[in-house]
Amino acid sequence: MSPGGGVVKGSERDDTPVLITAAAPSHDDEHAARKRKYMIMMGLRIPFLLGALACYQTWWLALGLIVISIPLPWAAVLIANDRPPRKAERVNRFQQSSRQIEGGNHQIIDG
Structure with a gap:
């Protein structure tokens, strides 16, 4: 059966893996993306x-372009070394309640 629930026929088979978890990208994929960002910014x-x-000949325009190019290596290093933010997950923590198992008032029956 296909991921959509239908029957897969001979040549219609899709061999691409189906993502079944919310797992983070692999370290190699993350590193490649960071290298790509660095190369683009340095380029x-x-x-x-x-x-x-x-x-x-237009000194103010040449100076402006040089001033723009000066912080690019610094920004490229900062952006390339920054990892993606962590997912905000709701942590299930034990909440101790102040309730008692039984109340303090018991009716006593003499027999």
């Missing part, structure tokens, strides 16, 4: 510096 620095070089 953005090159066009800013080349743009500043191309606009050297």
Whole structure:
């Protein structure tokens, strides 16, 4: 049967795994995503510096592009080293109640 509940016929089979848990991505996938973010941010620095070089006659524009490119390595390291936030989970903790097993007033019957 398919995940939707129907019958799977010969060539319609889907071999992709079905996610059945809310598990976090693997460490390798998380590391690859962080490396990708770092490379993109560091790659953005090159066009800013080349743009500043191309606009050297307009000093204020060249200076602005250089100023924008200065914090990019710092931001890239911070973003690449930051891990994704943890999921907010409701923790089931023991709550001790002040109730007693039996009340204090008992009717006594003499026989």
